[in-house]
Amino acid sequence: MRGPEHEAERLVSLRSIERVPALFTIDFHNTLFHCDAWFQLEIRELPRAVFAEMNAISPGEDNQQMLTEALQRYRAIREQAMASGVECDAVTSMIQVARDLQLILHPDDIASAVQSVMHRAQHDAQPIPGAIELLQGVRARGIQIAVVSSAAYHPFLEWSLTRFDMSNLIDEVVTSARCGIYKSNPAIYQHTLDLFNASAATSVHVGDSPRFDVASASSIGMKTVLLSNDLAATLDPEPDLVVASLGEVPEHLDRLLKA
Numbered sequence: 001m002r003g004p005e006h007e008a009e010r011l012v013s014l015r016s017i018e019r020v021p022a023l024f025t026i027d028f029h030n031t032l033f034h035c036d037a038w039f040q041l042e043i044r045e046l047p048r049a050v051f052a053e054m055n056a057i058s059p060g061e062d063n064q065q066m067l068t069e070a071l072q073r074y075r076a077i078r079e080q081a082m083a084s085g086v087e088c089d090a091v092t093s094m095i096q097v098a099r100d101l102q103l104i105l106h107p108d109d110i111a112s113a114v115q116s117v118m119h120r121a122q123h124d125a126q127p128i129p130g131a132i133e134l135l136q137g138v139r140a141r142g143i144q145i146a147v148v149s150s151a152a153y154h155p156f157l158e159w160s161l162t163r164f165d166m167s168n169l170i171d172e173v174v175t176s177a178r179c180g181i182y183k184s185n186p187a188i189y190q191h192t193l194d195l196f197n198a199s200a201a202t203s204v205h206v207g208d209s210p211r212f213d214v215a216s217a218s219s220i221g222m223k224t225v226l227l228s229n230d231l232a233a234t235l236d237p238e239p240d241l242v243v244a245s246l247g248e249v250p251e252h253l254d255r256l257l258k259a
Helices: 006-018 036-054 062-083 091-101 107-124 133-142 157-165 187-198 209-220 250-254
Strands: 023-026 145-150 172-175 205-207 223-227 239-244
Touching: 023 187, 036 062, 036 091, 036 107, 062 091, 091 107, 107 157, 133 145, 133 250, 145 157, 145 187, 157 172, 157 209, 172 187, 187 209, 209 223, 223 250
Parallel strands: 023 145, 023 205, 145 172, 205 223, 223 239
Antiparallel strands: none
């Protein structure tokens, strides 16, 4: 009798051959979850938190200047990832910042500190209203679901989904940290489609950013839904649907997922 390992391999093999009839993808920050503490670490504040965790920069005017430089260097790395479409994950970024400042810190210790400060940020994570119900509705239709995010620290998304019992609603979590592609590069969406052998024409992406969600996903042919309070905004390209809440999405799914 063949064991579960063989069955897992068989399912992976089937996915690589069979085309998924429809795929639903969704952004993480401010679409699926709200977590400002984590977001600020991701985009700007990680060096301050990590070096404090490690007691790497002691108080003092000279060291304050060093911390300011660390924040500037980290921010430059994030901006470069956004501009180039090539990601540098949070741990690698912090190792680079430490080296630039000539701080003698072991990479494993930096990784441990990043994990600690990111884990503490979970206290601020909350699903967006209607998010769980939306995923449940999509799953009930037999549609596979992937999270697509420009997250520099992948585990935070997994922790958040697990904490709110949402992991069973998600088939894949695709982050820039894991695949190396920032969402300014449409290749992250093509990468996600390829994981499922899905067609862009029968796939839809939901997010809150006109640039990283709508423009990037639509450029490869995916349908797009913009979550926005500004329903009258003029956008180029235009999303296929603009909603003020996730609860508005289900009634439009059949139309959006048609080729």
